[in-house]
Amino acid sequence: MGPVRVRFAPSPTGELHIGGARTALFNYLFARANRGAFILRIDDTDLDRSRPEYTEGLLNSMRWLGLDWDEGPYFQSQRLEEYNGAAARLLEEKKAYHCYCTPEELAGGREAARKAGKPYMYPGTCRDLSAEKAREHRAAGRKPVVRLRTPDHGDTVVQDLIRGEVRFDNRTLDDFIIVKSNGLPTYNFASVVDDALLEISHVIRAEEHLSNTPRQQICAGALGYTLPRYAHVPMILAPDRSKLSKRHGATSVEEFREGGYLPEALINYMVLLGWSPGEAEIISLDEMASLFSLERVNKTAAVYDTVKLTWMNGHYLRELPLDRTAEAALPFFGAAGLLEPPLEDAELHHFKNIVDTVRDRVKTLVELADACTYFYKDDYTYDPKGVEKHFRKEGSAQLLRRAADLLRHLEPFNVETVETAYRGLSKELDVSTGRLIHPTRLAVSGRTMGPGIFDIIGLLGRERTISRLEKAALWIG
């Protein structure tokens, strides 16, 4: 058997969604697991729907996920000679023929079949058209398509690496179009030609393509190509069990990136949809690559669940090296107006400390930036519920003033000494530490929840803590 060569062949008609990304991931892993090549091909033969900016987005999403390709991207729109040559050969060998039926005529036939409750197939109108009739059609300005002559009997058998042997009755397959009237190849044709020319060894793609596989095999057979091995991976469904689409909220890689998800988390979550590593679920891209095999890919469509994805993102946020989490978080702090990269050393160090104390309380980078605003901004407001609970109590303002006074002369000033001082003060005033801590947190952060108060104070520093304490005492009145 030759070298393993696989491809991911999206069409640039939208953003890369989680289903496509998972297929790309499986291809990437299979290539790495078998020391093969992972090839990227852009199937842009649909002129109306393909857009260059989608191609750009696709490449960006792939790079962001870390799914680096070894060859390509190839663009089908730039390989038209290949398809034309192949089609000409088929025409020459009478394995294909021109069809002059108009879309309207075909639609009429379909409609009639539907009304009669009969299955529709192309009736073969132009299968054996006389030269004269063809001339007439051309004279009338009709632009032909090219159809492949498909067998009228027998079976076409797909040997699928995941689904086993799948048998199709050739009588249910009609003479399908391989070249459109605009001269561009259809998917079933271009895909077959390219897979052969690029010497693809394994076609790993979503299950929605299984039903098209017999057509492609017939096509490849007519062209004399050796068939690739096929592996149809289960689909990823939206929570309502329907095919993924925009109305299901965030489904694209780009949306997840903007939503504050880490590529590590998204990759790890996606690989679990349809494949299982056996032991631990938390697994890195490198580990997946060494473990991956098609035998462990299951057959069942998976419903994706953002709750688990989000949990996993939180997990990666706090388990990844601090530098990595901070690096990923920085753009979000920039977008929130908290920081303006690039940072000076001291700023960066401070930023990392903040990320480190906050990161195990959030699940996304967006939440992380949001949970850190008060470290950078003074204009926060006090949480109303917190005000009721912690400020409205008799003596709260006085407590805050006492705390401020205490911190003013504390030497040295650090997390440990502040804590000791606070606990001492609560004893001295004969109040619970909570009675001191809760108003303090509200005063210095505006919030009732968050990191340990001494960590917050340590990060804020003496000056800002004191001024916030005094400001709050004044505010209480």
Place this chain on the structure above:
RNA sequence: GGCCCCAUAGUCUAGUGGUUAGGACGCCGCCCUCUCAAGGCGGUAGCGGGGGUUCAAGUCCCCCUGGGGCUACCA
């Protein structure tokens, strides 16, 4: 409608004839604790239905039901 694929908790999954049906998310409870998390511990919940085959079926076969896909001059 025709053809094809699929079927273990709410979700993702392990399981390949003999298991107390395992793990993860979620949910609930407890511990920890200045709050919120994180973490630790415990609990909740499952083989779609019916027939076979077999000493024995989540595992094999058939039917039904349910879900999904294809059936385009989309990919």
